[in-house]
Amino acid sequence: MKNKKFIIMPDSFKGTMTSMEICSIMKKSLLLHFPTAKIISLPVADGGEGTVDAFITANGGQKIDLNVTGPYFKKIPAFYGILPDNTAIIEMAAAAGLPLVGNKRHAEQTTTFGVGELIKDAIDNYNCQKIIIGLGGSCTNDGGCGMAAALGAVFTDTVGQQFIPIGKTLHNIASIDISAIKENYSGVCFSAMCDINNELCGSNGAAAVFAPQKGADAATVDLLDNGLYHFAAILKTQLQKDTLHLKGAGAAGGMGAGIFAFLNCDLKSGIDIILNTVNFDNICEDSDIIFTGEGKIDQQSIQGKVISGIAQRAKKHAIPVIAVVGSIDxxxxxxxxxxxxxxxxxxxxxxxxxxxxxxxxxxxxxxMDNIVRLIKLFPNKNIN
Known part of the structure; x- marks a missing residue:
């Protein structure tokens, strides 16, 4: 009888357990009942907090620490990851995340400038030519303008004055010059982990849906939404990038639109990027069961989130997938x-x-203990 092979790939249970903690607990239970089993733990993150750690845990690599511009333009400690193949993993929450502002939440005043500094450091100092950017957990609503400014983009207002746009000043943008970004970074392959389909503006847009949790009242939401409409118009007329109805453009305070327009960056399902990066199709070969999970399984779980992404890949290999979750909608x-x-x-x-x-x-x-006891009692062809 061959040794069992299990893959553990959970997302975090937000507010209770990180994906790495879940992996450890699941592994402990599996080894109690199958002490000789081969267990592959691949913690998953959705692009927000924990994304860098998840990638490094799964692939190896190193974490780079540096000081960057924080959400309110003051220097803060931040980090990014570099994988063994020299791919850089940028977790935008490390420089523009909601926890960084504490109770001082003002989405109209915050910047993504530090995110651009992380990207710039990875390319300029480590020659990373492939950059994966995790979109999630931001405290910003600047459309990624701060990030672009850090990489060399120039924004000017109606009187020709240069400035770095933030949420409340997006409507002041009269022109955008990204020639420096094209000159210095056109050879870099950018991709973004984006697991939401929200458009940039309107009732399902960045401001209306996400800005309230970033401290915006109704009047501020209107201000931000109007600014994003103006931003979209400028991107279309000057950069020939149509972001108004782009799915995912509203991610991370409009960062989805910004990286698409400024970096020619594809918005991809986070779990697809993770599965490709860890060579999932090879790793899952001869696996008996895949364990996954998240805090709550609901309609969003069906629309390209962690559980559905893993399940669809596993289905091609006829591998059972067991989801262990906090709650079931x-x-x-x-x-x-x-x-x-x-x-x-x-x-x-x-x-x-x-x-x-x-x-x-x-x-x-x-x-997990009960699930594994059941597996032992009723083995199927996958675990014989």
């Missing part, structure tokens, strides 16, 4: 068609999140 039957074999919630009692959260790690372990 209604109307998620479609996820089974995508390739998920079974879904289990770790919640053992009908408690509110605030009461169940402190017990999440123990509940996950106990849930």
């Amino acid at each position: 209604n109307d998620i039957d479609a996820v089974y068609d995508l390739g998920v074999t079974a879904i289990f919630s770790i919640n053992r009692q009908p408690l509110s999140f605030s009461k169940s959260a402190p017990h999440s790690k123990n509940n996950l372990y106990l849930t």
Whole structure:
């Protein structure tokens, strides 16, 4: 009988467990029942906090620490990752993330300039010619203008004055010159991890949907949305980049639109980028079961998120996928068609999140223990 082979690829359970903590708990349970099993742990992050650590854990590499311009134009410590193949992983949350501003949330005043400094350092100092940018967890709404300015873009207003646009001044942009970016970085391959389909403006746009959690009241949301409409018009007329209805353009305060226009960057599903980077199709060969999970499985999980992305790939190889989650929403039957074999919630009692959260790690372990006991009792062809 061959040794079992399991792959563990969970997203984080936001507010309770990181993806690496989940991997450790799942692995502990599996090894208790299958002590000789080969277990491959690949923690997953969606582009926000933890993305760099997840990539380095899965692929190896190094973390680069440096000081950059923070959300309010003051220097802060930040970082990015470089994989063994010299691909740089830029986690925009490291320089423009919501936790960096604490309770001082003013989406109209923050900048992505530090994100551009991370990118610039990776290219100029380490010659990284492939850059993966994680879009998520931002405190900004500047359309990526700060990032572009750090890379050499020049923004001018109606009287010819140069400035670095932020959310509340997007409407002041009269011209954009990105010749320096083209000259210095046109040979670099940029891609972005983007797991939302929100457009740049309107009721489903960056300002309306995400700015309130970044401190914006109704009047500020209108200000930001109007600025993004103006920004989109400038991008179309001057850079010939149509971002108004681009899916994902509204990610990270309009950063999706900015990197598409300024860096000619593709917006791709985060999980697809991760699966390709770790050579998933090769790694999963001869695997018995793949364990994945996230805090809540819902309609978004079906639309290109971690669980559905893994399931669709695994289905091609006829490998069962078990999703262990915090909670299960209604109307998620479609996820089974995508390739998920079974879904289990770790919640053992009908408690509110605030009461169940402190017990999440123990509940996950106990849930995994029951799942693995069942696998041992009823082996199928994949685990014989």
